[in-house]
Amino acid sequence: MGNCFINHGFTFFMLGVWMAINIFLFVWFYFFYDLGDQFFYTRHLLGSALAWARAPAAVLNFNCLLILLPVCRNLLSLIRGSFVCCSRTMRKQLDKNLSFHKLVAYMIALMTAVHVIAHLLNVEWYNNSRLGVYDKLSTALSNLEDTDNTTYLNPIRKIDVHPQQIPTFLVFTTIAGLTGVIITLALILIITSSMEVIRRSYFEVFWYTHHLFIIFFAGLVFHGAGRIVRSQQTTDPPHNFTFCKDRSDDWGRIPQCPVPQFAGGFPQTWMWVIGPMILYICERLLRFIRYLQTVRYRKIVMRPSKVLELQLEKNGFKMEVGQYVFLNCPAISQLEWHPFTMTSAPEEDFFSVHIRSAGDWTNKLIEIMQQLPEGTPGPKMGVDGPFGTASEDVFDYEVSMLVGAGIGVTPFASILKSIWYKFKDSDPKLRTKKIYFYWLCRETHAFEWFADLLQVLEKEMEERGMGDFLTYKLYLTGWDQSHATHVMVNFDKDTDVVTGLKQKTNYGRPNWDKEFTQIRNENPTSVVGTFLCGPVVLGKVLAEKCNKYSLNFPGKTIFYFNKENF
Incomplete structure (x- = not known):
């Protein structure tokens, strides 16, 4: 029976810790505002909506602290490098940075919704109290005189003193109200433009809208400065609400009941987010410095299936297998950066x-x-990176299973090239003993630009008597009747009619149960690293198979699942 904790145990633990902190912050601050004596009079005006507004705010502070960290890719690469020799599990977690980024965003969206709804109710109840809709105490608290403009409780002030302060005025002119509206609108645009259908079909819309996070964080820093939620302050003599709450007519007239004084709490959100904001600013500065560095074109090649190959050079550039870079072309857009996995090997000089x-x-x-025109250099290109990915760990396993779909073969091109160089140089550090490579494509032309590399590897392995080192299987998932007829006519040839390789192309999709069973039988005591660069649906299938076919006890095969995430 498969064991999901082999691949997901530490993830479950980390998510449990994150969720526990969120729950603790919510519960702690809920009861702090729901039971605290200093908020007795505030609760009398607002009821439980006070606690329902403040508890989500605490959770928001914590998650706004986290939201920028998973997208500081230089920081993550630095951390990933520090774990390169000691913790495969921790590196796997760092490879899920975008999934965690999305999860934190969902929590921010949920808590923002609760926070906004509670404050809308608060504004309504503040206004009703000011109008005398509720009891005598609510009216008295809303009518407190305020000579210094600092000691009031109800921010919607008395009509005869501040006739313009209707609820709409409060929302759109105060610091708390205006920044709250700006933050909420920015968040709605960021989240809606991040939907899969928008991100896949209109990436530029997603990219530009996502940068509203700058406005979001700017508003967040100043939001608490409005000090809209107020608590009772200590006076001399003290105002005992237990004794004085039913004697509002005597406030300030008898020594036991001086007029209660109120003040807003010190803003705290900026203390939560200032650290991540500084880290992110450093991240962007580093990206800008890299953008200014000169990138030279070595070769520009148009491959079949409308695939462009760029061979580039940059001083001081060092990479590992499976890593990726972000490219910027000012001729298209000064601001847009797009990720691409490198197909070259570290041993190459480009x-x-x-x-x-x-x-x-x-x-x-x-x-x-x-x-x-022929011989003309390409347009200016900015390069940021390289950055580590899951595929970087492929040589940490004795047995590796590589699965690419379409252009998702790119990290494995780098890996297979590097293997060729390692064999060529007889690298004694090569730990990997066996590689299974699967490539799924919709059309035959997609195989063409990569088949030549496989032919070289195929020949190299045979000459060294290591034909079993690399097992590769190519799957064509889309074809027509004419193509099928052509394949049948040439079926008896030694090489494949599509790729020219000795390994014949398969038609349809792999039977993953059969493939995992075969790998487990051929490697009965190995730890197998399964690497995917492809669609999410295929990732779910492979993750399930890794769990199903892992036997979590000594001397049995274990499959560790790794997926590329951009």
């Missing part, structure tokens, strides 16, 4: 990326490159 036509930015880049 780095390369393969870019598939998949949106406005990539289409424009390919169009620019196709229109370049």
